[in-house]
Amino acid sequence: LASAQARVIESAVPPQVPYKPKRARIVAISVLLALLFGVGAALLLASLDATIKNSSDVAEKLKRPLLGIVPLLKGNALSVVSTPGNTDEAREVDLRFAEAMRTIRTAVSLDRVDKPHKIILVTSSIGNEGKSIVALNLAIAFARAEKTLLLDGDMRRPSVRKMLGLRRDVPGLSELLSERARLIECIIKTGFENLDAISTGFIPPDPLELLSSPRMTKALKVLANDYARVIIDCPPILPVSDAALLSKYADSVLFVVKADATPAPQIRNGLALLERVDAPITGIVLTQLDTRKAEKYGDYGYAGYYAPYASKS
Structure with a gap:
């Protein structure tokens, strides 16, 4: 080998x-x-995620003007604006919240300078979006400069009487529309200067029947003559049609949207119901915005802009 x-x-x-x-x-x-x-x-x-998070979402998803952004409040700060009682003394409102209310008041006032909006309706798509707090504090803001009345038009879940600490024995809107009381008997003086209120009174079995009565039309005409502004807190538009009915009396409708909570399709459905009855929708009020998250979503430096207010509150 x-x-x-x-x-x-x-x-x-x-x-x-x-x-x-x-x-x-x-x-x-x-x-x-x-x-x-x-x-x-x-x-x-x-x-x-189809919720509304910032001003850009309002413009892009809802195609409506933004009237103001109300910051998220918690604890005592929330209690102050939601249950102020019937006095304006020692009312230390969060400065960011107070500024937001002034911004909304200005937006509504400047919307029609030649013929101011006298009857202003506040509603939302669903409940728990903060519409009643907006209605109450917007009425207080208007009352700083002119005679204002806050009318609780939510006969399903009324809240004005509790928020303002009004007496229970005073008749309200239900008694007025059912001819059990006169208008003058239903108007209550609050502890806020220039601000009166009308509560719902008893909760009727069929609110729509009362709200559509001729007495409602007559009462609002009288109130519009006696007051510079009449703010109506209405039920949400999707569960019931009360807001659609009441919108025919209104000069302006403010649509409240809870930030980072209500889906845009649901909001658009609510707006569509109002548009169907030719409601005068002035714009959107974005509520309960977490200012710490605002910068995350690039909301034009919202958190930074309100930092001085936050440090004082």
């Missing part, structure tokens, strides 16, 4: 690290995939 023709070129050396698996590459790829998955999930959730 012929001998093999071979020679050693280089001696084999044991490797210092294993050739496979390449752990560094696996870790790098795993981190990259995790980052891509996280970004993708965040983008997917953002695309599926």
Whole structure:
């Protein structure tokens, strides 16, 4: 047999690290995939979130003017604006909230300078969006300069009497419309200068029947002559049609939207119901906006702009 023709070129050396698996590459790829998955999930959730988060969403998703942004309040600050009682003494309102109410008041006042909106209706698409708090504090803001009346038109879940600490034995809107009381008997003086109120009175079995009565038309005409502004707190538009009915008496309708909560399609449905009856929708009031999240969504430096107010409150 012929001998093999071979020679050693280089001696084999044991490797210092294993050739496979390449752990560094696996870790790098795993981190990259995790980052891509996280970004993708965040983008997917953002695309599926149809709520209104800032002023840009109001313009893009609702196609309506933004009248004002009301900051999110908690604890005592919320109690002050939701149950102010019947006195204006020692009422320390959150400065951001007070500024928001003045902004809304100015927007409504400037909307029609030649013929001011006298009867202003406040509603929302669903409940718990803050419409009653907006109606109450907007009435207080208007009363700083002119004679104002706050009318509780929500005969389903009334709140004005409780928020203002009004007496229970005074007749309200239900008694007036059912001819059990005269208008003058239903008007209550509040502890706020230039601000009167009318509560709902007893809760009727069929509110729509009373609200559509000729006495409602007559009462609002009288009130519009006696007061510079009449603010009506109405039920939400989607569950019941009271707001659609009352909107025919209104010069202006303010539509309240809770930030980062109510889906845009639901809001558009509510606006469509009002549009169907030719309601004079002035614009949107965005409520309960978390100012700490506002910067996250790029809302024109909202949190930074209100920082001085937040530091004082």
